[in-house]
Amino acid sequence: MPIFKSRAVRVITAAVAVGLVATGCASERGKDGDKGGDKDTFVFGAPGDPGSLDPALASDGETFRVTRQAFEALLEHESGGSKLVGGLAEKWSSDPAGKVWTFNLRKNVKFHDGEAFNAAAVCANYDHWFNWKGTYQSSAVSYYWQTIMGGFKANEDKETPKANYKSCTAKDDSTAVIEVNETSANLPGGFSLQALAIHSPKALKEYEKQEATAKGDAITYPKYSQEAGTVAGTGPYRITKWNKGNKEVSLERFDDYWGEKAKVKNLVFRTIDTEDGRRQALQAGDIDGYDLVAPADIKTLEGAGFNVPTRDVFNLFYLGMSQEKNPALKKPAVRQAIAHAIDRENLVKTQLPEGGKVATQFMPDTVAGFSENVKKYPFDSAKAKSLLASAGASGLSIDFCYPTEVTRPYMPAPQDIFELIKADLEKAGIKVTPKPMKWAPDYLDATEAGSCSLHMLGWTGDFNDGYNFIGTWFAEYDKQWGFKDPKVFTAVKAGSLEADATKRTDLYKKANEAIMEYLPGVPLSSSPPAIAFGKNVNPPNVSPLTQENFAEVSFK
The missing domain is CATH 3.10.105.10 (Dipeptide-binding Protein; Domain 3)
Structure with missing residues (x-):
C-alpha cells in the first residue's frame, strides 16, 4: 500500500498519522473483564485513524485495516499469505490477452443492509467508480481506481490517466464480465484491493447523492464516508459507529455472513499514535492487540506471555x-x-x-x-x-x-x-x-x-x-x-x-x-513487522500484506 508515491497521500494520510493516546472505557471492554472466553469485545490499538469508511476513497493502511472487516472484493488473499484466492468470486478467468475477466460469483450472499449480492451489484460498483466526476477525480480521492483502472468516462483534467476500464456486464446473476482496454500487470491483483471492494447497490444510490469537495489541497469527504449508517458491504462485521472524539471505530458481527461467522461479537479499533502508548495499553489490559511493535519490545512482551507473531517479509x-x-x-x-x-x-x-x-x-x-x-x-x-x-x-x-x-x-x-x-x-x-x-x-x-x-x-x-x-x-x-x-x-x-x-x-x-x-x-x-496480542487472545493468521482478518480472533 502506498506510503507513498502519489499526490493521493497528502490528504488521506493526514488523518492517519495523528492520534491521541486513549485508554480503555469500561463500557467497551467485555462485560466480564479479562475472563477470556466470556469476553465479547476485541479492542485493537491502531497507529492512526482511518480516513474514510468508504475504502474506495482511501489509499492508506489504517482505513483498510478497518474496512477490510466489513467489505469484500471479488478476489482476496489466502489467510496469512499473498496467494490470490476467491473472494466474492469463487472462480475467475481471463482471455489470453488479459483484457476480458470473467467472475463466477458466490451465491446466497447478503449485504449488511439486506440487499442481495449478484453480478448486477458488481457492475453497479465498477460503473459507479468509472462515472465519478469533480473532486472524485482527484488522485487524493481515487488513487487506487486510477492506479488500477486509469481514468474515468469523462476525464476533467489532462493529467488524469487514460481510462483502462471498458465495461462490466452481468451475464447472469452469478456471472460478471469486466473488460479493460489494455493488458495490465495490475490485474488480476487489483481485483483484490479494498478500494475495489463491493458495496450494496442501495448504499451506492445514497453515495451518489453526496459530493466530495476541495479547496486547494484540502479535501472534504462526503458525509456518508465519515459516519456509520450508510456504508454496507458483505463482510463478517458491519460498521456501527465512528466516535472521532475518542478516536474509535466500532463494528458488530454480521450474523447473516455467508462464510464462517466472526468468533467475537464486537470489534473496536482505537487510535493510539505512539508505540509506547500502544504497548502500555496492551500491558495494562486496555486493549487486546496492536500493530507495529518496536523491535526492542518483542522479546520483552513475549517473555511476559504476550503473543507477538511476526509477519513474512513483503x-x-x-x-x-x-x-x-x-x-x-x-x-x-x-x-x-x-x-x-x-x-x-x-x-x-x-x-x-x-x-x-x-x-x-x-x-x-x-x-x-x-x-x-x-x-x-x-x-x-x-x-x-x-x-x-x-x-x-x-x-x-x-x-x-x-x-x-x-x-x-x-x-x-x-x-x-x-x-x-x-x-x-x-x-x-x-x-x-x-x-x-x-x-x-x-x-x-x-x-x-x-x-x-x-x-x-x-x-x-x-x-x-x-x-x-x-x-x-x-x-x-x-x-x-x-x-x-x-x-x-x-x-x-x-x-x-x-x-x-x-x-x-x-x-x-x-x-x-x-x-x-x-x-x-x-x-x-x-522488514518482517511484528504485531502483538494479549495473553488471552488466539490471534488471527498474520498477513505479509498486513491484511489481517479479525473475524479469526477468539479469546482463550
Missing part, C-alpha cells in the same frame, strides 16, 4: 534521491558513492526485528521478478570517497529529510535510522544537513514534490506482482526522484504490458537490473 525501505533538488545527484558516481557509504548490514542488525534483510533492489525477494543479477553496492567508505573525488564532489553538502511522529512497518524508528545513515555518509566525507519534518502532511508533501535531496520512504505490497513495487516509482517521470531515463522507464513498462506470467517475471528481472545499474536511489532493507 515490504521495501529505501533512501530516495531527488536529482532536480540537488544537481550533484545527476552524476552516477555521486549516487554510487552514497550507496557504498551506507552500512546496510548494520542498519538491519541494529534497527530491524529478527528476519530483516538487506535489500539489493526495489522489491523484496518474496516477489516474483526479484533478480540475482543486479549490480550491487557493498559498504565501502573508502570507495565512496574515491567515487566522490572522481566526480569532483569531495566535501559534498546535502540536505537529508526524515519523518517525525510516525512508525511504519518497514521503518520502525525513523530518527534512529536517520542517525545511522547520517553517520555513515559523514564518514565518507559527505556533510549532511538534517531536515526533520512531521510525517503528514509536511514530509509526504515534501518528498512527493522532490523537495528533499535525500529522504527515507518505503512500501508494503498490495499484491504479489513486481509491477506493484517497481512500477510504483519507475514506470515514468516522478518528481520524487526527478530523473528521466528512457532505458529504465521502457524496461519497467515492458513487464506491465506482458500478459504471460512467466515472460512478465523475466521482464521484471531485466527491469530490476536496469534500475540498479542506473541507481536512482538506494534500496536499504526489508
Whole structure:
C-alpha cells in the first residue's frame, strides 16, 4: 500500500498519522473483564485513524485495516499469505490477452443492509467508480481506481490517466464480465484491493447523492464516508459507529455472513499514535492487540506471555534521491558513492526485528521478478570517497529529510535510522544537513514534490506482482526522484504490458537490473513487522500484506 508515491497521500494520510493516546472505557471492554472466553469485545490499538469508511476513497493502511472487516472484493488473499484466492468470486478467468475477466460469483450472499449480492451489484460498483466526476477525480480521492483502472468516462483534467476500464456486464446473476482496454500487470491483483471492494447497490444510490469537495489541497469527504449508517458491504462485521472524539471505530458481527461467522461479537479499533502508548495499553489490559511493535519490545512482551507473531517479509525501505533538488545527484558516481557509504548490514542488525534483510533492489525477494543479477553496492567508505573525488564532489553538502511522529512497518524508528545513515555518509566525507519534518502532511508533501535531496520512504505490497513495487516509482517521470531515463522507464513498462506470467517475471528481472545499474536511489532493507496480542487472545493468521482478518480472533 502506498506510503507513498502519489499526490493521493497528502490528504488521506493526514488523518492517519495523528492520534491521541486513549485508554480503555469500561463500557467497551467485555462485560466480564479479562475472563477470556466470556469476553465479547476485541479492542485493537491502531497507529492512526482511518480516513474514510468508504475504502474506495482511501489509499492508506489504517482505513483498510478497518474496512477490510466489513467489505469484500471479488478476489482476496489466502489467510496469512499473498496467494490470490476467491473472494466474492469463487472462480475467475481471463482471455489470453488479459483484457476480458470473467467472475463466477458466490451465491446466497447478503449485504449488511439486506440487499442481495449478484453480478448486477458488481457492475453497479465498477460503473459507479468509472462515472465519478469533480473532486472524485482527484488522485487524493481515487488513487487506487486510477492506479488500477486509469481514468474515468469523462476525464476533467489532462493529467488524469487514460481510462483502462471498458465495461462490466452481468451475464447472469452469478456471472460478471469486466473488460479493460489494455493488458495490465495490475490485474488480476487489483481485483483484490479494498478500494475495489463491493458495496450494496442501495448504499451506492445514497453515495451518489453526496459530493466530495476541495479547496486547494484540502479535501472534504462526503458525509456518508465519515459516519456509520450508510456504508454496507458483505463482510463478517458491519460498521456501527465512528466516535472521532475518542478516536474509535466500532463494528458488530454480521450474523447473516455467508462464510464462517466472526468468533467475537464486537470489534473496536482505537487510535493510539505512539508505540509506547500502544504497548502500555496492551500491558495494562486496555486493549487486546496492536500493530507495529518496536523491535526492542518483542522479546520483552513475549517473555511476559504476550503473543507477538511476526509477519513474512513483503515490504521495501529505501533512501530516495531527488536529482532536480540537488544537481550533484545527476552524476552516477555521486549516487554510487552514497550507496557504498551506507552500512546496510548494520542498519538491519541494529534497527530491524529478527528476519530483516538487506535489500539489493526495489522489491523484496518474496516477489516474483526479484533478480540475482543486479549490480550491487557493498559498504565501502573508502570507495565512496574515491567515487566522490572522481566526480569532483569531495566535501559534498546535502540536505537529508526524515519523518517525525510516525512508525511504519518497514521503518520502525525513523530518527534512529536517520542517525545511522547520517553517520555513515559523514564518514565518507559527505556533510549532511538534517531536515526533520512531521510525517503528514509536511514530509509526504515534501518528498512527493522532490523537495528533499535525500529522504527515507518505503512500501508494503498490495499484491504479489513486481509491477506493484517497481512500477510504483519507475514506470515514468516522478518528481520524487526527478530523473528521466528512457532505458529504465521502457524496461519497467515492458513487464506491465506482458500478459504471460512467466515472460512478465523475466521482464521484471531485466527491469530490476536496469534500475540498479542506473541507481536512482538506494534500496536499504526489508522488514518482517511484528504485531502483538494479549495473553488471552488466539490471534488471527498474520498477513505479509498486513491484511489481517479479525473475524479469526477468539479469546482463550
